[in-house]
Amino acid sequence: MKIGIYTPYLDSFGGGERYMLTIAEILSSDNDVDLLLDKNLANQDSKMLICKLSKHLNLDLKKLNLVKAPIGAGGNAMERIFFLKKYDLLFYLTDGSFFYSTAKKNIIHFQVPFENLDNSYWSKFKLSSWTLAIYNSEFTKDIIEKNISLPGEVVYPPVAVEDFKPLSKKKQILSVGRFYGYLKTKKHEEMITTFINLYKHNDLKGWSLYLAGSLIEGDESYLDELKDLAKNYPIYFYPNIKHDDLRKLYGESSIYWHAAGLNETNPEKMEHFGISTVEAMAAGCVPVVINKGGQPEIVEDQVSGFLWNDLSELENLTLKLIENDTLKSKVTEKAIERSRLFSKMEFKEHISKIIYA
Known part of the structure; x- marks a missing residue:
């Protein structure tokens, strides 16, 4: 499978990065996995960043492809529509924002129990492209599901x-x-x-x-x-x-x-x-x-x-x-x-x- 993974917080070394990059490590053993870099991340020394993350999180990330993508803040929506079509699966750690995805299967991950998510028709339209939401706890899931209608599942974070x-x-x-x-x-x-x-x-x-x-x-x-x-x-x-x-x-x-x-x-x-x-x-x-x-x-x-x-x-x-x-x-x-x-x-x-x- 061709898989894309995107987290806007990649340079923060937080719990969300451990979660998403553990998924990347797991999936890259049998699949072609791209770690998508937005404008901010692409302007950094991304290879050095991944090296630091790999060491800090004790993960094997050597098989990941680092790919600049029209995604996140400043990304072109039309370019993104065509860019994401090549992916069989897209994983996204949301910062509370959504975008319309054209990948075949789309999974959005919530780490934070956002109380005031955008519930507009436009936001609902963008969310309609997502297949599944995964949450780090029932607590997060219960809060988010008051605001969105999307099949959801709890997958507790990996702890060493x-x-x-x-x-x-x-x-x-x-x-x-x-x-x-x-x-x-x-x-x-x-x-x-x-x-x-x-x-x-x-x-x-x-x-x-x-x-x-x-x-x-x-x-x-x-x-x-x-x-x-x-x-x-x-x-x-x-x-x-x-x-x-x-x-x-x-x-x-x-x-x-x-x-x-x-x-x-x-x-x-x-x-x-x-x-x-x-x-x-x-x-x-x-x-x-x-x-x-x-x-x-x-x-x-x-x-x-x-x-x-x-x-x-x-x-x-x-x-x-x-x-x-x-x-x-x-x-x-x-x-x-x-x-x-x-x-x-x-x-x-x-x-x-x-x-x-």
Whole structure:
């Protein structure tokens, strides 16, 4: 088959790129796969970009063809109509926009639960050319399907669960998420305050909180604010931690916290799936995560982890685990088992069924 794959975010190294390029790796073993470059991407050193992505995502992308295409912002609609006709299948990661595709089969992927999609007749006409929508979670699917009418299916993102192993466990609580000063989506302040409250009012001898995540230029002052808030408590920060060090941190930690979506009503500000939660579970951390977004699809409450609705529940569930090693060990085993449902192999099987059905 002649297959085209397009993501407008190719240079962002995000979860969407891992999703789409894993599909590219899977399909390029038996098909002729073009990675389509829009005007912005074509102006970059695309070969170098793919090399970096391949290394960063640990994917074999050597068989991909890099093809400049009249697609995305600034693309000519008439040229695109003729250009796409040669494809048996087109995969598109949408940024919330649509275009009319003339490929034989068209699959659109939603990573984000956009609440305000264009629902005009023109938009519906463009969507009529698409065969199927795939989503990264039921959460995303439910939001999107309020706005569009298109057959849809959930295919959970591929997580390299085999890369994460339990190590000798320490009295550590871990949370992984970007230190994002503008939106503060990962709720670092709230987690720090919760840990301090736990530490002040309970016997938490030896326990500590570890916060790891990416930090980009411009957010350093936000990290400084967090450090000031955490001063005098066993709270440690790991900005831009190396992958091997992060794996070690996962492996040594006993409990995993996730709070994105706390006090939010906009679904776009919640965790759309939760790859870091799966990674933590694979490494033997007990997830104690917010009951919002895609988290409840990953964690079976009271079985492979715990779901909470407010910070007092987060405190109580954490304390329950700290005080009960038997419970912690039991849930750890279930968490590891559960994480395997989100492996790259499961993803490959699901995608292959969709493509070759």
